[in-house]
Amino acid sequence: MISKAIYRALHNAKQKKWGKTFWAFDIHETIVKPNWSTEKISTEFYPFAKEALQLISQRTDVTSILYTCTHPKELEKYLIFFRQNGIHFDYVNENPEVVSKNYGYFEKKPYFNVLFEDKAGFDAENDWKEVLKIINKNQEICSV
Incomplete structure (x- = not known):
C-alpha cells in the first residue's frame, strides 16, 4: 500500500520537475512499538524502520515531517x-515550505x-521492508 504512494510521489516529482517530495511520519505504531507509558518513551523500532528512516534522512529530495499528537514533554525526548x-x-506538525494558494489551504493541515x-x-510490521x-x-528522484 505505502509503496504505491511512494512511487506516485516520486513519479509526480519527476514529471513536474519538483526538487523534492514531502513525507509525513507518525511515531507510535508506525516508527516505534507503543509501550503505553506516560513515564518512558517507546524506543523499540519496528523491523526495518530505523534503517529506512536513516536513509530517508540522508536524501535531499525528501523533506521529512514528524506528524504526531505526542505531548510536548515527550516530543523533545523523541527528537533526541x-x-x-x-x-x-525537518519539521514537526508543519510544512512551512508549502504555503496556502488557490489550490489548497495549508494553515491547519500541512502539505x-x-x-x-x-x-x-x-x-x-510489514511495510518498512518494502x-x-x-x-x-x-x-x-531523477533515477525513477
Whole structure:
C-alpha cells in the first residue's frame, strides 16, 4: 500500500520537475512499538524502520515531517532519540515550505505527498521492508 504512494510521489516529482517530495511520519505504531507509558518513551523500532528512516534522512529530495499528537514533554525526548539513531526530521506538525494558494489551504493541515500513519493503513510490521527496498532502488528522484 505505502509503496504505491511512494512511487506516485516520486513519479509526480519527476514529471513536474519538483526538487523534492514531502513525507509525513507518525511515531507510535508506525516508527516505534507503543509501550503505553506516560513515564518512558517507546524506543523499540519496528523491523526495518530505523534503517529506512536513516536513509530517508540522508536524501535531499525528501523533506521529512514528524506528524504526531505526542505531548510536548515527550516530543523533545523523541527528537533526541531519533537524532541519536541517525534519523532527522525537518519539521514537526508543519510544512512551512508549502504555503496556502488557490489550490489548497495549508494553515491547519500541512502539505505532504506520502503519509506513514497506522490509522491510514500503514502496516509497520510489514511495510518498512518494502520502503527500504524502494529507497535503496531509488537513490534520487531523477533515477525513477
